[in-house]
Structures are given as structure tokens and as C-alpha cells.
Amino acid sequence: MDSTTITHQYRSRIRKNISVILLLIVGVAAAFCVDIATGPSMMDIGEVVKAVFLPDSVELATRVIVWEVRLPYSVMALLVGAALSLAGLEMQTILNNPMASPFTLGVSAAAAFGAALAILLSAGVSFIDPKWMVSFNAFVFAFGAVMLLQFLSRIGRTGVEALVLLGIAMDFTFKALIGILQYVASAEALQQFVFWSLGSLSRANWENITILGGVLAVIVPFSVAASWQMTALRLGEDSARSYGINVVRLRFFSLVRVSLLTATAVAFVGTIGFIGLVGPHIAKLLIGEDHRFSLPAALLSGAFVMSLASIASKLISPGAILPVGVITSLIGVPLFVWLIFSKRRK
């Protein structure tokens, strides 16, 4: 094979990756439209598109349903899917562990503990509006947990393995604390907490969509800027350093990004676990581990699976919307298994 042929094939490989990303965009857009159309009153997809892009051209009732009810729900699904999937991709890379997800280091347990404090004990700080208390607490604990881990692993000068172990210890600690809170809580508060911890999009509104969207918009450029370094980190920590990467700093800022993304998402929708594991894996199976492409692919595949989960949560038991956190695994697992097997066959 001469070098012209190789260059030609390399270019077509890059074109293929770009096409996969474009296909994912189409898939996300389609799932998003179907998600908006799905609900107690099914809508025509054409009507949905019109209501979104030309709100004045549809009936008032349709407009209100789309803009006030369906759209926040569906947009939140996309944002949460994208945020958790990106966080998962970064986590898998910096921890050098394909089993890692945003929740590996006990982030979800910490968030749940924060939420439990607010829901079960009405504990919180006075300057926060009570309607934000649960989200605020969840965020503070999730973010604080990761920062504490960073701090511990820095003073101990320990490696990645110790970081994971400390994270697992953190996870157990917060779960134990949650157990204590649940034990002393009233039945009503307990029910409310269980619902929160299952993960639900029903708390979506334009305010928290703006916040999560803003966090994503700020973080994604930093992730993109680090993408070559993240790719190089996959070649081993020693090699990465030898290529001039300050691995400690790369890992620290990546963990800051992961904890911001995860803490914000969890604060608004509760714990939705599986997406942060499956999103990045779908991206890697489709595209490989070149972060230039796997990063956008992870954002999109996370958004796609989350959108599908949102649709399914409305269809499974008509009239009631099941908590989407439960559905994510049910939707994600078959997709995941299919991808693994189809890759094997190739």
C-alpha cells in the first residue's frame, strides 16, 4: 500500500466519522420530535415541528402543550443525556476504566444525600429559595464530594486506583448516611425522596434548562480543547507525560468538568445512572477513541438514548409518566447489547 492510498483511506475514514456524527444528529432530532409528540394526547409530528419553529402558526392549545409541557421535558432529556454521557466519557478516560461512569466516585450518592437532607429534614441554607433547596443541596454535595476526593488523592499523592477506591468508600458512606435519614424520616417525606432518587424529567422547567444548558455550553469548549490530550492519555499515563502532558492537571480539570456536569444534571432530574456508562460506549463502538469524534458522538448518543427513554417512559403505562431513571436502563441495555454483538460480528 503506497502512501497516497493510505492518505486517501485516512481521509475517507475521517469523512465516515463525520457522517456517523451527522447521522446521530438526525437521530437525535427525530427522537426529540417524537418525544415532544408523545404524551396523553398524541400529536402529529408536522404539527410539533410547526409549533416549535413557527409557534404563531398553530392553535393556542397546541402551542401551550408544546411550549409549557412537552418541550421543557424533551429539552431537559437531551441536555441531561448529553451532560451525563460527556461526563462518562471523560471519567472513563481519566480513570482509564471502561466501567467508570459519572457516578463511579460516589457522586450520585453524594447528590442523593444532599437531596435527602432537603427533602427529609428540610435542612438547607436560608438564602436559598425553598423551591431550589433540593437541587442546591444535591449540587453542593455532588460537587463537594468530587473536590474532597481530589483533595484526598492530592495530599496522599495516590494514583488512579486509590482515587477509585476512595470514591467507592465515599459512595458507601453517603449510602449509609441516606439509610439513617430514611430510617428516621416520615412516610410522606420518604415517598417524596424515593421518587426523587428514581430520577425524573418532570421537574424540568425553562429556568433549570437554562442553567444546565449554560453549564454545558461553558464546559464543552474546554472538553474539546483537551480532546487530543485525552486521546493521548489513553496511550498510558507514562507515555502521555512523555508527550508533554501534565497528567495531574489534565485529570484535575477533567474531574472539575465531570463534577459540574453531573452535579447540575443530578440536581435537576435526580439520579439517572446508566446513561453515563452507555452513552460513551455507544460513541466508542461507533467511532473509536479519537476524542475529536468520540466527544461529539458521546454527547449525541447520550441525548439520543435519553430521548428514547423519555418517549418510552410516556408510552409504557399510558396516562402515567414513569420515572425516566428507571426506563433509561431498560432502553439502554438492549441497544448496548446489540451494539456489542454487532461489533463482534464485524
Place this chain on the structure above:
Amino acid sequence: MTGEENDFLEIRDIRAGYGSRVVLNGLSVPPLKPGQIITLIGPNGAGKSTLLRVVAGLIKAEGTIHYKDRDLFKLSVQERAKYVSFMPQTVPNDVSLPVIDAVISALKASPFDQVGTDNESIYARSMGILERVGIADLALKELNQLSGGQRQLASLARSVVREPSVLLLDEPTSALDLRHQVRVMSLIRSFADDGRIVVMVLHDLNMAMRWSDYVIVMKDGALVTHGKPVQALNPESVRQVYGVTVRVELCSRGLPQIIVDE
């Protein structure tokens, strides 16, 4: 190529270890010259890999390492990577990334003066190194589809693509078949002939004898002897560090061979 004095790599009074365990306690090494392959020899735990990792900046150490009027210890990770490159003994085998993109990522990982920063020149340079290493036809194969030997060659390509003047190799031929061993060693020879300082750790004494310009024999974190391979690798030093009786004989082509007598 002998080079100027300041082109020598000078390693002095190195103290390093892991946690509370001191591995190197004030080790100094004779100046290492450009164009030479310097091989570190010694039993497990002698501190060979530790020394290599200290020079690579992978573990903290006290002492000085001078190169081109600079103290390598005072350089940032990024600055050091302009001079020194390290090839680890093992590389991950589960990475779904084409060989060429792995090489490109080594160039893109941190700014580097001597490379054109546009994508075309980075691509051309990466293909160039794959051709030199002889794996250009594997450029589009993913790392997780390569054999162990091919993966080692890909790792070697990444280690030299940034044109380091000091190349550090930790057991570059371990786990390779004979054909790949010879291929890797002759590539390393050619990298040294470019005027680089090549320092490597080897366990195979005959390979060290055959390919090195200079051998440093270590035991318990200290230097036992050093010199040209035939001088350093003598029955006395081998018995001293390994406790094994050997003799050195010339083969029919006149090359020295180490034969184990036990």
C-alpha cells in the same frame, strides 16, 4: 558524532524512591554522549527502571540532571518533553484508535517548536515516522488489532516522532519474538546514529553486548561498573551482580558471547 560538552547528559547525586523506600541513594553516572546507545544492566530491583523514570521526569527525585545547560529537574513537563522521550515497557492493548491517530496525538499533546502546527505537516510527519519504523501499512489499523510486536513498533514511533534528543527505553524488546527484537534494536541503533542519546534497560546480556556502545552495570541502586560492553560485562561483574558464573567467548565471527556455566 561526539558533540559539545553541553550536549552530554549529566546525571549526578540522584536520590529517588517510592514512598519511604529509597531505591537510588546518591547515584551519579558518567556523562552520556550523543550518538550512543547506553544500556543499564542489573538484577531486578537494582534501580535501572527507577533511574530511567527519574530522567523521564515520571518520579520525583533529588540531584541534578544537566543537559544543554539546563537542569531537567527545573523544567515543566511540557519543556522537558522537548528534549526527553520515554517508551514504557508495556502499553495498553485495548485502545480503539488507529496507529496514525495515536502518533498524531503524541504530536498534538503539547506545543512543539519544530513541528509545523498545521494538520497537513503533522500528518506528513506522522506518516514519515511510521514509514521509518516500517509500519506505514498499519497506519489505519486500530491499536487493539495489532500483535504485541506491532504495538511495540507503534509505541516506538510515538516515542521518536517528537524528535527527542534523549530517548529512554524501558525493556524495549521484552515480550517480542526474535524477528521483532532485531527489528526494534536496529531501529534504536539508527535513532542513536541520528545523534540522540539513547538510554535503555535490557535483561538480555548478549543483546546488550551486541547493540550497546556503553554499558552501566547496577546493583542495589548503585553503580557497579561501566564502560564498553566487553569491559563492563565481564565474568567478574556478572558474578558480582547476579551471582551467576559465566564466561565470555568469541563466536566464529569474532563477536563476544556470554555463556552461562551453571
